[in-house]
Amino acid sequence: MGLLAAYAVPHPPLIVPAVGGGQEAEVADTTAAYEEVARRIADHAPDLIVVVSPHAPLYRDGFFIADAETEEGSLAAFGQPEARITTRTDTAFTQAVADRLSRRSIPVAGAPAHHEEIDHATYVPLHFIGQTVDLSQVAVVRIGLSALSPSDHQFLGLSITRAAEDLGRRAVLIASGDLSHRLKEDGPYGFNEAGPAFDRAVTDLFAAGSLRGLxxxxxxxxxxxxxxxxxxxxxMAGALEGLPFTPELLSYEGPFGVGYAVAAFEVECSPSSTEEEVEAELMEADEAPVRGAHARGACSAVDPLVALARASVESIVGTGQVLPLPADLPDELTGQRAGVFVSLHEADGLRGCIGTIAPTRSCVAEEVIMNAVAAATDDPRFTPVTPDELDALSYSVDVLGEPEPVESLEQLDPRRYGVIVTRGFKRGLLLPDLEGVETAFDQIAIAKMKAGIAPDEDAQLERFEVVRHTLGGQARVY
Incomplete structure (x- = not known):
């Protein structure tokens, strides 16, 4: 038992004939693909359908997961209030997913009072599924997105699959989402060449089953x-991670300036297999990333800064001793001084990050050693790293360039430059190229918050470039 299949589908309300009034004929390929998905779901005979919806309640720092015993929804917002669907929720599954997310300190919440009805991005796929599956006999769990990192969304997907396995559910996942809204000048947002490029990239990944590319x-x-x-x-990619599956792009259309793709990902577990055989197959799939991590570690070179950071953490955590400066380090580590940040990650989530804006030690190597120790033992946001976590840690080391003053936001680029904000004795830094930091305004706001500078207070700005070292820093196990 567990995840049987996952499907990526769009959610244009006009594909429902009651709303489309004939326009649905212009997306006939999408309709046919949707009907094929519905037939496949019926063949799987699931007892749980999980629908991930961009139009469910969206929270900045956590995920919405439906927790009401039942949910109802209609297409009233699109002029069809009589087109209604009622579903029942699997609250045991909901709680199991929430429990797994809590291990990563990711909060879960139900719907606020003003957003209790099933949204249209959930309604549309259920409209088609309801043509082949008796929804009164199948639990439906609605899940929203968040402003958290892509890795947190991936972890949610993995939690969905593991919860279904633990509870013995026969589960199907629906990832409801349109592609670009900028395919045509007369589309919802006009035309941008990024629209067709994005759609080609995603549909190519769907067709190849290369979901990590997302x-x-x-x-x-x-x-x-x-x-x-x-x-x-x-x-969806997180839910399929580690499972053998067969990908298929069933359709792609964009006649109204919005990209609609339907793709199927069928998990390769034969219905005739015994339960023991299925469990063995899933176990082998779960272990595959671990074997791959060992293989990459054995075959790839390791950046000396990353190796030094790992050795430093393992020394302080494993023995309680600060690693002595090794004698055989390259000159670039012992003959130069710079500010350094050492970051530790576990299961793609931050586990510790400490650094220095300017050099405080005699060389880069000493800077790495001491900041690695601090990241593992003295980051106030986390408890100290324990010995049983060492194999699961991944490492990156950022070496900072010389800061230079800037006069305006136009001189900042959050992907290329880090930023330093200073007001009196208060000083805050934010590294470049961080997930969720898309604009210079956001970058400055976060750096001010870290420094204890009020958002409306003036601050001196500096920018700096970073050389990020990650080669060989992956976890030994996942």
């Missing part, structure tokens, strides 16, 4: 494309 798309491309479903698809 986490490497250019953020500027995604923003310019005015996409809708990427985070829903990232949750």
């Amino acid at each position: 986490f490497g798309l250019d953020p500027i491309l995604c923003e310019d494309a005015a996409e809708c479903g990427l985070r829903a698809f990232q949750i």
Whole structure:
């Protein structure tokens, strides 16, 4: 038992004949693909359908997961209040997912009072599924997106699959999301060349089953494309992580200036397999990333700064001793001075990050050692790293360039430059190229918050470039 299949689908209300009034004929391929998805879901005979929706309640620092016993929704907002659907929620599953997210300190909440009805991005796929599946006999759990990182969305997906396995649910996941809204001049947001480029990139990934590529798309491309479903698809990618599956792009259309893709990802577990065989297959799939991590570590070179950071953490956590400065380090580590930040991650979530804006030690190597110790033992946001976590940690080391003053936001680029804000004795720094930091305004606001500078207070600005070292820093196990 567990995840049987996942499907990426769009959610244009006009595809429902009661709303479309004939316009649905212009997306006939999408309709046919939707009907194929509905037939496949019926063949799977699920007892749980999980719908990830961009139009469910969205929270900045956590996820919405439906917790009401039942939910109702209609297309009243699109002139069809009589078109209604009622679903029942699997509250045990909801709680199991929430419990898993709590391990990463990710909060979960139900719907606020003003947003209790099923949204249209959930309604549309249920409209088609309801043609082949008796929804009164199947639980439906509605899940929203958040402003958290892509890795947190991936972790939510993994939590969905693990919760279904633990509870013995036969689950199907629906990732509801449109692609670009900028395919045509007369579309919702006009035309931008990023629109077709984004849609090609996503549909190529769907067709190849290369879902990890959804986490490497250019953020500027995604923003310019005015996409809708990427985070829903990232949750789906997390749900399928480690499972053998067969991908298939069933359709793609964009006649109204919005990209509609339907894709199927069928988990490769034969219905004739015994329960023990299925469990063995899933266990093998779960272990595959671990074997891959070991293989990459054995075959890839390791950046000396990353190796030094790992050795420093493992020394202080494993023995309680600060690592002595090794004798065989390259000159670039012992003959130069610079500010350094050491970041530790666990399961793609931050586990510690400490650094120095300017050099405080005799060389970069000593800076790395002491900041690695502090990241593992003295980051006030986290408890100290324990020995049983060491194999699960991944590492990155940022070496800071010389800061230079800037006069305006136009001189900042949050992907290229870090920023330093100073007001009197208060000073805050934010590294470049961080998930969720898209604008210079956001970058400055966060740096001010870290420094204890009020948002409306003036501050001196400096920018700096960073050389980020990650080679060989992946976790030994996942």
